[in-house]
Amino acid sequence: MADDFNLLSNDAFRDRWRMWLQANYPEEWRIPIIYRLAGDDERRWHRMTYEAGWRAPAWPKEYGGLGLSLEKQLIMHQEMEGHNCARVLDSGAVLLAPVLMKYGTQEQRDRYLPPILRGEELxxxxxxxxxxxxxxxxxxxxxxxxxxxxxxxxxxxxxxxxxxxxxxxxxxxxxxxxxxxxxxxxxxxxxxxxxxxxxxxxxxxxxxxxxxxxxxxxxxxxxxxxxxxxxGWTVAKALLGDERIANGAPSLSRQAFDVLEQLVDGIGLTEDIGQTDRMAQLYCDIHDLAALHAQVADAAIRGEIDNAGLGLMKVLATDLFQRVSDELLNTAGEDAGLRTPVGIGGVELDLRKIYMIARPSTIYAGANEVQRNIAANMLMGTTAK
The missing domain is CATH 2.40.110.10 (Butyryl-CoA Dehydrogenase, subunit A, domain 2)
Known part of the structure; x- marks a missing residue:
């Protein structure tokens, strides 16, 4: 592998990461939305990426990460999404590590960052x-x-x-x-x-x-x-910023929309005007969210944290995920409440479970109602934070 992936063109980098995923990602984990890596599976994934040189793309190289540009980090996420990879939380690397790098002592960084990097501690x-x-x-x-x-x-x-x-x-x-x-x-x-x-x-x-x-x-x-x-409130706000960047991504909405497309095609609704209009609106909203997410993430990496923008992006992403999951159930009709894969339209996923996973998304990382109030106060120039 190249010593510095940032020296590769985006296309070359994408090909390198895609080939590694195709050769190494376990088939039994390719259950988007429904499955989240946890416990031994999460440790295994972190060890795999660490040993292959793909671990911690956003970490600076001085801490053992890849130090990738935002563009290449997004490429990695896009390829994992395209490969139907399972969700992974990775609280140590994504949430805690940036806090330790900024606020932790050298002893804390030396003690906790290496085990996170190697997948030894969750x-x-x-x-x-x-x-x-x-x-x-x-x-x-x-x-x-x-x-x-x-x-x-x-x-x-x-x-x-x-x-x-x-x-x-x-x-x-x-x-x-x-x-x-x-x-x-x-x-x-x-x-x-x-x-x-x-x-x-x-x-x-x-x-x-x-x-x-x-x-x-x-x-x-x-x-x-x-x-x-x-x-600690200062530390917490920095961490919540990183969390809301992740929660504001369009990944779950896009994956749910892919399932919706399969379902609509499988049951023969592609010519239904009402169905196509609703899907066109969702499709446009997903692409708008992707563009906003890229802009906000880029600003955050430059150190230009906009807490109002982060909160609103999380609101938009989670509301959209719920709207796509709602449309899935509406389209599936009487089969929507099955507690097993629906088996209609070529779709073998548990649509009820997708819906249930979408429900709490507007609550975690700060309820959307509260986020709207915070953003309104900030944008109107009040002192509320």
Missing amino acids: WCQGYSEPNSGSDLASLRTSAVLEGDEFVINGQKIWTTLAAYADRIFVLVRTNNDVKKQAGISFVLADMGTPGLTVRPIMNLADEDELCEIFFDDVRIPAENLVGELNQ
Whole structure:
């Protein structure tokens, strides 16, 4: 492989990545939307890409990544989508790593980045709490500094893939006597720490990938604090920016639309004017979202973070995913509620499950209703953040 993929033309780079996927990607994982890599499968994928030199395309080379341009990162995503690759969350590499690179100590970077890169440690995100989801700053999980340890008590909920994670990055309240955003800290914890309990939650798609986590006098080293004490809100906002770039991508909408096209063709509705009009609108919206996503991601890489734009892009992407999944059910008619692959129109996917996966998308990473309010306040020049 080339030492610097950025020296390859986009076409040459695309061919190189596509050939590797075709030769190495497991067939049993080629279930778009429906399947998400977790646990041993996710570790296997990270090891495969690491050993082949494809791991961490967005990381700077100094940390072992590829240091790819935005164009080539998008090409990798496009080819994975075209190859019907399964979803993968990769919270360690995508969410935590950029935070450690910016706010972490050298010791923290040396300790945590290499195992993430090699696929040896999986991470989950401890943000949302009961009664503290979209209003994240109202969180109540506390961390009290006792000597050289934090003692954590509280609860997190809707923690994705926590049952498979080795470690967790957590927002905790470390000061109750200041403005709520000012008294939050960002800390790291081992999932095997005494007092930390994970309880899976079965979701609407019959999956247990969401969990609630209980902290009962959980003791972690004070050196696990990332950034300054009581300044975790600044760290959290940076991480949420990265998360919303990912959640604002058109991938799920596009994959669901591909299923819709197969279904419409298979049951002979390609000449139905109402059907074609609705599909044409969805098709245009997907392409508009793809163009917006490329612009926002490019600006973010240049350090020009527009929080209002990030929030609105996430709103558009998740609303669109739901609209495509709605159209899938409308088109499937009486077969839409089957709990098994529908077996109509040449489609062998569980359409009900696609619909169920789309439902919570407008809630995670900040509910769309809240995101609209935040964006409106920002764009109108208020002080709300």
